[in-house]
Amino acid sequence: MRTLVGLGYSGWTEKARWAMDHHRLAYQYREHIPLLGELRLRRHAPPGQRGTVPLLLEDSGATMGSYAIAQRAEREGQGAPLLPAASLPEIEQWEQLSDAILRVGRAYMVQRLIQFPDAQTESLPSFIPGWTRGAMKPMARMAASFLANKHEAASDPEAALLATAVPGFERLRTALQRGPFLTGTFSYADIAMALTLQFIQPVDDRFIPLGPGRRKAWSHPALAERFADLLRWRDQLYAGHRPAPAR
Numbered sequence: 001m002r003t004l005v006g007l008g009y010s011g012w013t014e015k016a017r018w019a020m021d022h023h024r025l026a027y028q029y030r031e032h033i034p035l036l037g038e039l040r041l042r043r044h045a046p047p048g049q050r051g052t053v054p055l056l057l058e059d060s061g062a063t064m065g066s067y068a069i070a071q072r073a074e075r076e077g078q079g080a081p082l083l084p085a086a087s088l089p090e091i092e093q094w095e096q097l098s099d100a101i102l103r104v105g106r107a108y109m110v111q112r113l114i115q116f117p118d119a120q121t122e123s124l125p126s127f128i129p130g131w132t133r134g135a136m137k138p139m140a141r142m143a144a145s146f147l148a149n150k151h152e153a154a155s156d157p158e159a160a161l162l163a164t165a166v167p168g169f170e171r172l173r174t175a176l177q178r179g180p181f182l183t184g185t186f187s188y189a190d191i192a193m194a195l196t197l198q199f200i201q202p203v204d205d206r207f208i209p210l211g212p213g214r215r216k217a218w219s220h221p222a223l224a225e226r227f228a229d230l231l232r233w234r235d236q237l238y239a240g241h242r243p244a245p246a247r
């Protein structure tokens with residue numbers, strides 16, 4: 001049986017899940033727990049690289065990284081291609097931009113999590129019983145700091161957003177003037193860029209369940225207002241092209 005290990009709220013995990021669900025690949029989903037799950041990630045990481053999720057485990061071996069998993073889903077699954085050969089160079093450019101924006105988005109999310117106690121409670125692993133969760137908030141802050149250090153998060157997330165995310169969103173806006181899909185037809189480029197908007201206004205809980213605390217923490221009202229047209233595009237893309245996620 002295939003198992004996808006991921007972080008339910010993370011844009012990288014959602015890119016891989018969307019590609020696998022699009023290609024109707026059956027898999028079990030398992031939530032990664034930062035710090036506690038580190039050894040498993042290291043075991044599967046290519047030499048000299050950090051262990052990250054999403055991580056796809058199959059009898060034939062492990063695939064680490066959202067784009068590599070999307071490529072595997074394209075080979076193994078069914079349905080219309082998300083990575084058509086003719087559009088690959090363009091898709092890979094959008095994927096690089098997506099990765100850069102997700103990285104500054106992560107720095108912002110870590111900073112905001114540390115400021116919002118309700119978000120910390122919601123971030124705790126599900127095995128922690130309800131009555132102890134309030135007292136366990138330091139564990140959520142510790143996991144957030146661990147992720148920030150491990151992934152070298154920008155020390156000034158707001159400045160990083162202005163330097164990376166804002167020009168990226170402007171580029172996306174310009175490209176969407178040509179039509180609703182970045183490469184002419186629905187592709188992985190649309191998925192990769194739709195996910196970059198997650199930290200300025202999360203998509204509906206039907207797709208990525210967060211809870212009210214994280215939803216509030218992981219929003220950026222000023223950017224959400226400035227890029228409201230992109231959020232509408234993202235929501236339409238989800239409504240029309242995101243198959244029900246495998247839980």
Ligand SMILES: N[C@@H](CCC(=O)N[C@@H](CS)C(=O)NCC(=O)O)C(=O)O
Pocket residue numbers: 007010012032033034035038041051052053054064065066067099106147150151
């Ligand atoms: N380039 C990788 C980046 C993945 C990544 O940075 N994943 C982070 C998401 S926050 C992660 O693994 N965090 C959990 C951890 O490091 O324990 C991809 O496309 O999958």
